[in-house]
Amino acid sequence: MSPAPVRxxxxxxxxxxxxxxxxxxxxxxxxxxxxxxFLWRNANTVVIxxxxxxxxxxxxxxxxxxxVFLARRTSGGxxxxxxxxxxxxxxxxxxxxxxxxxxxxxxxxxxxxxxVTADAAGRNDLVIHLPxxxxxxxxxxxxxxxxxxxxxxxxxxxxxxxxxxxxxTPHPKKLESKGHASVRARVMNITEHQPxxxxxxxVQALMSAFQEHHGATAEPELLxxxxxxxxxxxxxxxxxxxxxxxRFGNAPQFNHQMAEYLSWGFFHVHxxxxxxxxxxxxxxxxSLHSEPVQELQDALVGTPHSRAxxxxxxxxxxxxxxxxxxxxxxxxxxxxxxxxx
Numbered sequence: 001m002s003p004a005p006v007r008x009x010x011x012x013x014x015x016x017x018x019x020x021x022x023x024x025x026x027x028x029x030x031x032x033x034x035x036x037x038f039l040w041r042n043a044n045t046v047v048i049x050x051x052x053x054x055x056x057x058x059x060x061x062x063x064x065x066x067x068v069f070l071a072r073r074t075s076g077g078x079x080x081x082x083x084x085x086x087x088x089x090x091x092x093x094x095x096x097x098x099x100x101x102x103x104x105x106x107x108x109x110x111x112x113x114x115x116v117t118a119d120a121a122g123r124n125d126l127v128i129h130l131p132x133x134x135x136x137x138x139x140x141x142x143x144x145x146x147x148x149x150x151x152x153x154x155x156x157x158x159x160x161x162x163x164x165x166x167x168x169t170p171h172p173k174k175l176e177s178k179g180h181a182s183v184r185a186r187v188m189n190i191t192e193h194q195p196x197x198x199x200x201x202x203v204q205a206l207m208s209a210f211q212e213h214h215g216a217t218a219e220p221e222l223l224x225x226x227x228x229x230x231x232x233x234x235x236x237x238x239x240x241x242x243x244x245x246x247r248f249g250n251a252p253q254f255n256h257q258m259a260e261y262l263s264w265g266f267f268h269v270h271x272x273x274x275x276x277x278x279x280x281x282x283x284x285x286x287s288l289h290s291e292p293v294q295e296l297q298d299a300l301v302g303t304p305h306s307r308a309x310x311x312x313x314x315x316x317x318x319x320x321x322x323x324x325x326x327x328x329x330x331x332x333x334x335x336x337x338x339x340x341x
Contacts, residue, residue: 003215004035004097008207011040012224014084016047016071017242022223023090024074024241025234027143027150032094037210038152039089039203042082045069046167049077049141053251055305060340063167072247075152077124077141079168085158085189087199089206091151098149100142106213107138107153110205116194124153128193135188157199158191248306248341249276256305258338264289264327269335273305292321292328307336 009026011019019040030036046058046068054060054070057079063070082088091103104120111118111126118137121127126138140153164187190197211217228234240246251273259268265287272280281300285293295317303309314332318325 004033006211006214006216006218007034007036008210008218008220009036009038010203010220010222011038012222014041014043016042016045016069016082018225018228018238019088020047020071020073021234021238021241022228023092023150023152025231025237026090026092027148029233030092030148032097032147034093035097035214035216036092037089037206038092039087039206041084041087041199042071043069043084044163045071045082046079047071047073047082048079050074050250051076051252052079053254054248055251055256055340056254057168059167061337064341066166068167070247071241072250073141073152075141075143075150077139080139080154081159081164081167082154083159083163084199085156085160087155087157087202089153089155093149095144095147095149098144098151100151102213103151106206106209109209109213110202111190113205113209114194114197114201116190116197128188128190130188130193133186135186137188137190155202156187156189157197157202158189161187161189244304244306245276248304251276251305253279256338258335260334262327262330262334264324264330267331267334269338271300271305276305278303278305278309289321289324289327292317292324295320296328296331305339306341307339310335310339 011022013019019042023038026036026038044067046063048054048057048070050073058070060070107126108118108120116128118126118128121134124140125136127134127136138153138155140151142151143149207220228238253272253274256271256273257269265285268284270282271278278300281297283293283297287293296313299313299316303313310332314328318328321328
């Protein structure tokens with residue numbers, strides 16, 4: 001029996017929404033008889049799992065200030081930070097032909113070609129053993145449907161590890177999420193162990209190990225923005241992955257409590273949110289203006305848990321209470337700093 005054909009795709013863009021959309025597009029439209037390897041990198045990005053809450057996982061304010069992307073993948077797992085020192089891989093195949101152990105063998109073989117000895121650990125990780133214990137250099141996540149499967153993950157080559165805590169730690173605030181929180185592991189860059197390893201060298205090693213293991217060859221296909229524009233269904237997927245609804249609206253249930261002294265009274269706001277929208281609001285205050293306070297509470301329900309949602313809710317109350325425009329503007333500005341996005 002002749003070996004199954006293989007396909008190798010190399011992304012030429014660092015936009016995480018394009019790369020994750022491309023991965024999903026390949027997954028949905030690929031020929032399942034072909035074993036596919038997709039290799040890519042993202043510019044400064046926090047990628048959260050399918051069931052995670054960006055408000056409880058991320059310092060969204062700092063990410064916005066420092067122009068860090070927020071992206072959501074279709075698989076599970078925890079939040080991770082990507083930069084150009086981080087190489088991403090995806091194995092795609094039919095569900096029948098999917099074998100996680102085979103993929104791990106290819107990954108370990110690629111590392112060995114670069115002089116790096118590593119082992120699989122736990123369910124998802126690759127580690128290098130050091131005298132003070134194992135250090136994680138790679139993590140993975142998985143997705144399966146009735147006919148298709150993928151296994152994707154990252155390699156820490158020379159990523160700025162100091163930035164992990166910058167973006168994966170939310171502001172101190174009373175925010176309780178019902179989603180899945182990330183578990184931080186002891187990590188290290190491969191270059192701390194083998195300084196000569198680069199993204200380009202790892203890509204070559206992964207392609208060679210992949211082809212050799214499956215006994216087939218393929219010319220790497222380069223994917224860029226022009227490629228996106230030639231694929232209508234991929235362009236639609238990109239729009240979805242870059243949308244607020246996908247990145248924030250898919251958040252699990254959570255509640256958010258905020259308190260502040262404003263010029264017209266003390267305010268304690270409690271918001272319950274589901275799918276990124278406020279499902280229940282309570283606004284407690286000792287302000288003498290009780291009617292607009294009640295209206296603010298009512299207006300917040302149904303709005304996105306976002307600055308745009310706050311602005312929309314307060315705008316209607318301002319229109320009915322023009323004499324309190326300054327006070328309501330103060331409330332609006334404060335609440336906007338709390339919801340962050």
